[in-house]
Amino acid sequence: MAASGKAAFRLPPLPTVREIIKLFNLRAQKQLSQNFLLDLRLTDKIVRQAGKLKDAHVCEVGPGPGGITRSILNADVAQLLLIEKDTRFIPGLQMLSEAAPEKVHIVHGDILTYKMERAFPKHLQKKWEDDPPNVHIIGNLPFSVSTPLIIRWLENVSSRDGPFVYGRTQMTLTFQKEVAERLTATIGSKQRSRLSIMSQYLCTVQDCFTIPGRAFVPKPEVDVSVVHFTPLVQPKIQQPFKLVERVVKSVFQFRRKYCCRGVGILFPEAERLEKSEQMLMLADVDPILRPAQLSILHFKNLCDAYRKMCDEDTNLFSYNYREELKQKKRTRKKGYLERSEQGD
Numbered sequence: 001m002a003a004s005g006k007a008a009f010r011l012p013p014l015p016t017v018r019e020i021i022k023l024f025n026l027r028a029q030k031q032l033s034q035n036f037l038l039d040l041r042l043t044d045k046i047v048r049q050a051g052k053l054k055d056a057h058v059c060e061v062g063p064g065p066g067g068i069t070r071s072i073l074n075a076d077v078a079q080l081l082l083i084e085k086d087t088r089f090i091p092g093l094q095m096l097s098e099a100a101p102e103k104v105h106i107v108h109g110d111i112l113t114y115k116m117e118r119a120f121p122k123h124l125q126k127k128w129e130d131d132p133p134n135v136h137i138i139g140n141l142p143f144s145v146s147t148p149l150i151i152r153w154l155e156n157v158s159s160r161d162g163p164f165v166y167g168r169t170q171m172t173l174t175f176q177k178e179v180a181e182r183l184t185a186t187i188g189s190k191q192r193s194r195l196s197i198m199s200q201y202l203c204t205v206q207d208c209f210t211i212p213g214r215a216f217v218p219k220p221e222v223d224v225s226v227v228h229f230t231p232l233v234q235p236k237i238q239q240p241f242k243l244v245e246r247v248v249k250s251v252f253q254f255r256r257k258y259c260c261r262g263v264g265i266l267f268p269e270a271e272r273l274e275k276s277e278q279m280l281m282l283a284d285v286d287p288i289l290r291p292a293q294l295s296i297l298h299f300k301n302l303c304d305a306y307r308k309m310c311d312e313d314t315n316l317f318s319y320n321y322r323e324e325l326k327q328k329k330r331t332r333k334k335g336y337l338e339r340s341e342q343g344d
């Protein structure tokens, strides 16, 4: 019996996930990278990483045959929103919805276009500075979706929109083990990358545990890690997301070289040396550190310095290194053709 005197919710006896797969002929589609979790002890363990879910409002992305869905419902949530792209799973999910009356709402749609800002009641909204709202996102998505999705959601964290209109909504998501290592990599580690900085300047990121590939049906080529994100009250870099992304991406463009090499490509070739020296000096960053040796504070200083330089030169932010390279190649080719026509 729960403390309130109300019995905690448990799903009634249902066909197993394996039986649902058989019943609705839900063969995993390789081209959609579908790998299912059938072991409910494992799905319970994933759901526990989200924290206490009693009376929570949860969005599960990619429920598929519903293993994680069952664990979320058994955690006694108030509302569960399911977003599933593959129509074949809808009847099986409806069965779960009937077993948990008035809790489940099924959306047949794509999480990449779904507007989560209207999904939950307004009264759940908390101030950003407050504790996180009782709104959670949980999902085991294909790797091809989870990486672009986390980048998008990090941008939403930065602008406090999308799923973060409710406040600091927490996310518990699976990633290919290597991606999880990059998301959580600390300074100096081999996996330190663009993803490490982009996620850690906005969120507390925790690599919870690894699930061996053999736990999935069918077995993927790789192991999978569960990662938990809580948006920070104060982002560690206070500049627009696109600016941070540009600086971090440029610095990691040449991950084995000194960081000055990547900083350089933020500037047109004609002024590259002078401007990159100026930016590194302003940021007080040693030009011969490697990208992986830079702390988030280094990146903050680099972003602040770049912002200052962009404010002073309004064309700077639209400069595109790749475009300049292409243009140079075209000019070189044209010159070569002209010279060969003249018989040089």
Ligand code: SAM
Pocket (backbone or CB within 6 Å): 032, 033, 034, 035, 036, 037, 038, 061, 062, 063, 064, 065, 066, 067, 068, 083, 084, 085, 086, 089, 109, 110, 111, 112, 139, 140, 141, 142, 145
């Ligand atoms: N959650 C289930 C589990 O753990 O057994 C299924 C996991 S399977 C790796 C990924 C699921 O995400 C599939 O059901 C797939 O159809 C769904 N999916 C893939 N892309 C999606 C998208 N863009 N939006 C919503 N669902 C998606």
